[in-house]
Amino acid sequence: MQIGRRFVLKAGVALATIAALPRTLLAAAWPADAFSAKTATEALNSLLGSDQTTPSDQIKLDVPVIAENGAVVPITISTTLSNVETISIVVENNPRPLAAMFEIMPGTLPEISSRIKMGETSDVMVVVKTDSGSYSTSKQVKVTIGGCGG
Amino acid sequence: MASNIKIKAKISGDLVEIKSLMIHPMETGARKDPETGALVPQHHITQLTFTHNEQVALIANLSTAISKNPYFSYKARGAKAGDVLKVSWVDNLGGTDELETVLK
Amino acid sequence: MGRALANRRSLRRLMLITVLIALTGCATEFERRFDEAERLRSEAAAADSEWLETGDLLAQAQQAASRDDLDAAMVLVERARFQAEMAIKQAAREADAWAGRVVK
Amino acid sequence: MNLRIRKAAAVPGAIVAALLVQQIALAGPEEDRLAFVAYFQSRFPDIPFEQFANGIYAIDSDARSQWLEIEEFPPYEFAVERGKELWHKALPNGTMLADCFAAQLPDIRGQFPSFDVASGEVITLELAINDCRIENNQPPLEYDSSEMIDLTAYLAFEARGTKVDVRVPDDQPGALAAYESGKRFYYSKRGQLNFACADCHVTSAGQWVRADRLSATIGHTTHFPVYRSKLGGMISLQKRFAGCIRDVRAKPFELQSTQYRNLEYFLSYMSNGLEWNGPGARK
Numbered sequence: 001m002q003i004g005r006r007f008v009l010k011a012g013v014a015l016a017t018i019a020a021l022p023r024t025l026l027a028a029a030w031p032a033d034a035f036s037a038k039t040a041t042e043a044l045n046s047l048l049g050s051d052q053t054t055p056s057d058q059i060k061l062d063v064p065v066i067a068e069n070g071a072v073v074p075i076t077i078s079t080t081l082s083n084v085e086t087i088s089i090v091v092e093n094n095p096r097p098l099a100a101m102f103e104i105m106p107g108t109l110p111e112i113s114s115r116i117k118m119g120e121t122s123d124v125m126v127v128v129k130t131d132s133g134s135y136s137t138s139k140q141v142k143v144t145i146g147g148c149g150g
Numbered sequence: 151m152a153s154n155i156k157i158k159a160k161i162s163g164d165l166v167e168i169k170s171l172m173i174h175p176m177e178t179g180a181r182k183d184p185e186t187g188a189l190v191p192q193h194h195i196t197q198l199t200f201t202h203n204e205q206v207a208l209i210a211n212l213s214t215a216i217s218k219n220p221y222f223s224y225k226a227r228g229a230k231a232g233d234v235l236k237v238s239w240v241d242n243l244g245g246t247d248e249l250e251t252v253l254k
Numbered sequence: 255m256g257r258a259l260a261n262r263r264s265l266r267r268l269m270l271i272t273v274l275i276a277l278t279g280c281a282t283e284f285e286r287r288f289d290e291a292e293r294l295r296s297e298a299a300a301a302d303s304e305w306l307e308t309g310d311l312l313a314q315a316q317q318a319a320s321r322d323d324l325d326a327a328m329v330l331v332e333r334a335r336f337q338a339e340m341a342i343k344q345a346a347r348e349a350d351a352w353a354g355r356v357v358k
Numbered sequence: 359m360n361l362r363i364r365k366a367a368a369v370p371g372a373i374v375a376a377l378l379v380q381q382i383a384l385a386g387p388e389e390d391r392l393a394f395v396a397y398f399q400s401r402f403p404d405i406p407f408e409q410f411a412n413g414i415y416a417i418d419s420d421a422r423s424q425w426l427e428i429e430e431f432p433p434y435e436f437a438v439e440r441g442k443e444l445w446h447k448a449l450p451n452g453t454m455l456a457d458c459f460a461a462q463l464p465d466i467r468g469q470f471p472s473f474d475v476a477s478g479e480v481i482t483l484e485l486a487i488n489d490c491r492i493e494n495n496q497p498p499l500e501y502d503s504s505e506m507i508d509l510t511a512y513l514a515f516e517a518r519g520t521k522v523d524v525r526v527p528d529d530q531p532g533a534l535a536a537y538e539s540g541k542r543f544y545y546s547k548r549g550q551l552n553f554a555c556a557d558c559h560v561t562s563a564g565q566w567v568r569a570d571r572l573s574a575t576i577g578h579t580t581h582f583p584v585y586r587s588k589l590g591g592m593i594s595l596q597k598r599f600a601g602c603i604r605d606v607r608a609k610p611f612e613l614q615s616t617q618y619r620n621l622e623y624f625l626s627y628m629s630n631g632l633e634w635n636g637p638g639a640r641k
Binding site for chain 1: 176180
Binding site for chain 4: 299302303304305306307308309337340344347348351352353355356357358
C-alpha cells in the first residue's frame with residue numbers, strides 16, 4: 001500500500017487527485033499501528049517491517065544535551081544518504097515511542113526540523129529509510145524536572 | 151481573520167527553505183484539566199502535507215509527541231518565485247486547516 | 255450544629271461565624287480560634303506578607319467544622335494561625351532588613 | 359485623560375532641596391541602576407551588557423541554542439498578528455487606540471511604566487490601554503485576557519530595538535516613592551520559603567535551582583509578554599511576578615495591583631539602556 005502510494009506520488013499526480021482516491025488508500029498513509037506501539041522495536045517492526053537498522057554517520061542529528069523543557073525539544077535532522085524515502089523519529093522512553101514519520105518526496109531534501117515532546121530522559125533515534133535499507137543514529141537527551149520557573 | 155498556520159519561505163538559488171508554524175493543542179490524552187481534573191481527550195494532527203505547485207513535497211505523519219503549536223522546516227529544490235506552496239493538515243478528530251502562499 | 259450548617263459551606267467566613275453564634279448563642283472554642291487566625295491572616299495581608307496557603311487552611315478548617323470534624327478543624331486553624339504569625343514577624347523583620355541587601 | 363504628556367508640576371525649591379538630601383541618603387534610581395550593572399558585569403564579565411536583555415540565555419549556552427531554535431519561528435508571532443489586527447480596529451465610536459497615544463507606534467511600549475502625577479500612581483501599558491478604552495466607553499480588558507496580551511505583544515514587537523528609558527522625575531516625590539516601594543518589595547523576603555526576589559536574581563543569579571538557572575535582574579522586563587513553552591501560551595510580566603511569588607509560597611497579589619506596578623517601575627528602571635526585545639520565548 002505504502003509503495004503503491006509513493007508510486008502515485010512520484011508520478012507527480014496533483015494532491016487533488018490523491019484526495020479523490022479511495023478512503024482506504026489514504027487511511028494507510030497514517031501508520032496507526034506503528035504510532036500506537038509501546039516499544040521502539042514494535043514501532044519499527046510495524047513501520048518498516050524490521051527493527052534492524054544500520055548505524056550511519058551520514059545522518060546528522062541535532063538535539064540538546066539537556067532539554068530546557070521536555071514539552072518543547074528542538075530537533076534537526078539531515079542526511080547525506082541518497083534516495084531517502086522516509087525519516088522517522090523514535091523517542092525510546094516515550095509511552096508511544098514513534099513521534100513522527102516524514103515522507104520525503106523527490107525534489108525535497110532530507111533536512112527536517114521540528115519540536116518534540118519527551119516525557120523523560122531518553123535516547124532519541126532517527127531512522128532514515130532509503131531505497132537500499134534502513135539507517136539510524138541516536139543521541140541521548142536529558143529531561144529534568146524544573147526548579148521553579150513560575 | 152488571522153490564520154492558524156504561518157509559513158515563511160526563503161529562496162536562495164534554486165533552493166527554498168520552508169518553515170511553518172501552526173496552532174494546535176496536540177493533546178496527548180494523558181493531561182488532566184487543571185480545573186475539573188478530568189483527562190483531556192487526545193487531540194493531535196495526524197497528517198500534515200506540504201505541496202509545491204500541487205505536487206506533494208513532504209508528508210509528516212505525526213503523533214502526540216509533537217509539541218503544542220507544531221513547527222516544521224524543510225528544504226526543497228527547484229523552487230522559484232511565483233510557485234504556490236500549500237500546507238494542510240488533518241487531525242484525529244476530523245479537524246482540518248490549510249494555508250496557501252505564493253513564493254516571493 | 256453540624257447538621258444545621260451542612261449546607262452553608264459556601265458562605266463567607268464572617269457569615270459562618272455569625273450563624274454559628276446565632277445558633278449556639280455563644281462562640282465556641284473553634285470559632286474564637288478561627289476568628290483570631292483570620293484576624294492575623296488579614297494583618298499579614300495588610301503588611302503585604304501573607305503566605306500562600308493560609309487562606310486555604312482557614313477555608314479547609316471551616317469545611318472540617320461544618321462536617322463536625324472539630325479535631326481536624328482545630329489542627330487546620332492552628333496551622334493557619336502559625337503561618338499568619340510567622341508572616342507578620344517576617345514583615346516586621348523585613349521593615350529594616352531589606353535595606354541591608356541593596357546592591358551598592 | 360492624556361497619559362503621555364504631563365507638565366512637571368512646579369515644586370518649591372525647599373522641597374526639591376529636601377528631596378535631594380533624601381535621595382543621597384537612599385541612593386537615587388540611577389545610582390541603584392549603575393550599582394546593578396557593575397554588580398552583574400563583575401559576576402558575568404564575559405557577557406556584554408546588551409545581552410542581559412536575553413535573560414538566562416545570555417548565560418547558558420545549551421539553553422541559548424534551544425531558545426534560538428524556538429526563535430526561528432516563535433509561537434508568539436500569532437499573538438503579534440492578532441494584536442496588530444486589534445490595534446488597527448476602531449473602537450465602536452470610531453476612535454483608534456493609537457489616538458490615545460501621542461507617540462509613534464515604535465515608541466508607545468517604551469513610554470511605560472511611567473509615573474502619572476494626576477493619579478499619583480504608576481501607569482503601565484496595560485492600564486494605559488484600558489484607560490483609552492474607558493474614555494471611549496468600552497469596558498476595560500481583563501489584564502490576562504488574550505486581547506490584552508495580544509495588544510501588548512504587538513506593541514512590544516513594534517518597539518523592538520528602541521531602548522528602555524524609564525524616568526523617575528526628580529521633581530516628583532510620588533514617583534520616587536513608587537520607585538522606592540518597588541525596590542523595597544524586590545529586596546524584602548516573603549513567603550514560607552523566606553525569599554526575596556533579590557535572593558534569587560541578584561545574589562544567586564546564574565546558579566541552579568534544581569534544573570533551572572536563575573536569571574539576572576537587569577533585563578527582566580524587556581521582553582514581555584512571553585510565550586512560555588511550559589504553558590503553551592503567552593503570559594504578562596505581572597503574571598510572571600505572581601508565578602515567582604507563588605514559588606516562594608507567598609500569596610500573589612492582584613494583577614496591576616499597586617505592589618506589582620511599583621515593582622514593575624523599579625525593575626524596568628533597572629533595565630534602562632537595554633533594548634526592548636519583546637515579545638519573548640521562554641521555557
